[in-house]
Amino acid sequence: MKKYHVAVVGATGAVGQRILQQLTKRNFPIETITFLASKRSAGKEIQFSGQTYVIKEAVPEAFDGVDFAFFSAGGSVSKALAPEAAARGAIVIDNTSAFRMDPEVPLVVPEVNRHDLKQHNGIIANPNCSTIQMVCVLEPLRKAFGLKKVIVSTYQAVSGAGAIAIDELKKQSNHFENRSDISADILPVRSGEKHYPIAFNAIPQIDVFTDNGYTYEEMKMINETKKIMHMPELKVAATCVRLPVVAGHSESVYVETESEGVTIEQIRNILTEAEGVTVMDRPEDAVYPMPLFAEGEDDVFVGRIRHDIDDPSNLHLWIVADNLLKGAALNSIQIAEAIIEDGIR
């Protein structure tokens, strides 16, 4: 079996760490691995598969000879270096939002639009975490009976804001009694002027606001869903909310479908057969997905499947997945695996 030279840019971050775990767990065919970071982090040591590696500075020449470059070091790093890596023959799998809406860059969830990988020009974008888990469930429904509109409200974990946000929730959680006076430095947006406690709270802002009153996170869900599913006509409405949950994004999804007379049992069967999806939907036994139990799991979990009482062709779904795994690291590795399997590299 052919083996590859893999580069990881941003290996010490929350997503980067999960990428290393997944490379090992999934036995990715690595011949050589190179760890790259900004000048500031270059020279530091990192452990991988029982060996110690020295992190090198991410300069364009560092990508010479690299087959797969996984980027998760922020949008500006990707913007500067991903084209350089691609020009040197690497296939970049980028976890940032830098290239997601670039018409020349495939935005891929292998279970949904694996075929788009063939059109790559050296860069493949990994979608936003909250988008990935949703489209994994929407795609089999689209295939079965068509979709018209999606209205989603999210319940997102702090791990999506990095290891520092996890630390902040940990500290704040010890202040149950004086919770309204908890100090905060990270959320909703680290570089912003105002910070709010996340412990014992819900913050209806993820990422910064755009001019239309939506946050970037909401616009990502709207735009990326249409691109991945090749449905520019699909209506998507989104509200994104951060919760005091460590890992695991949850989504209350309302779907207007073209179905008529489809039973809940048929929908459960369609989703049970869908790749990467696990149905957890036995309300009579209090069985449904929850983020606390999705942490560390590969699959996207779906439950609370119901018809709208007034409009029976519309459905309610409750979708949960580990945002750092299927929402980020795992999907990136699956993209690389698909490229190998399909002979694209």
Added chain:
Amino acid sequence: MKKYHVAVVGATGAVGQRILQQLTKRNFPIETITFLASKRSAGKEIQFSGQTYVIKEAVPEAFDGVDFAFFSAGGSVSKALAPEAAARGAIVIDNTSAFRMDPEVPLVVPEVNRHDLKQHNGIIANPNCSTIQMVCVLEPLRKAFGLKKVIVSTYQAVSGAGAIAIDELKKQSNHFENRSDISADILPVRSGEKHYPIAFNAIPQIDVFTDNGYTYEEMKMINETKKIMHMPELKVAATCVRLPVVAGHSESVYVETESEGVTIEQIRNILTEAEGVTVMDRPEDAVYPMPLFAEGEDDVFVGRIRHDIDDPSNLHLWIVADNLLKGAALNSIQIAEAIIEDGIR
């Protein structure tokens, strides 16, 4: 000014305690106050306005001479005793779900359907917490331009499940590191077979499931909204989720309206003028409602007001209120105040 004989049934519970606070804070015209409970709690002492009272057993005769009886001791107590109290001339304001959908019983949020109080037969029902805060915002929108459909996903606090649920969240919050092994005894439903941790989690079940796959909490939001707003034709779809938040329910509400060409500024103005509603909606300054800061506040807060990008007559709203105050105790007292002001008693 006339003063009244007030009875409080269930004064030691989470809602009962807030009822006592509100009676004092709002200077309710009390001549006599009587505290009633089950045989088990009778004989215990309770403090009110600097005085000590002995709790009496809630037997039918205990309501003789009572003007206003506030019930918050569970549905079975209300079912058994509210008609007895009403038969003895008391006006019962019931915080349980026992009589909410009874066509003979007004279900009242004073800002919305105060006029319904005139039709009372001795019992007035206080709606479900998550319903009250939503209709306070929906009603001014209905008046201004009509409503067709409401799709709501809730983010509900543990205080809605009583003081024991608050204690459970408090204990569990100290177990950040071993969070997937946290023991749980209360949620989602205390009397149920399975219990899940709420700390660092989101539980998509509030109250037990009905046969149609919806929970009672979801069905309450659907049915009570139509009754309070006198809109049997209004479509309501609901998903109710419990969060690790102490107090303050939040709601992501999507509304299909009859409006055309209404600006967000006009909607903010309509809601700013609405009684009991505070608009907190300056996304550019990261200003929006959050449950941590709604705790202890009287008003219903609304923000994140946006048009749907694809369907501009539809709106997104983020609605937050203290579920034990406007969602329960405060609304009950406001019902009694309206009865007095309107000369109904």
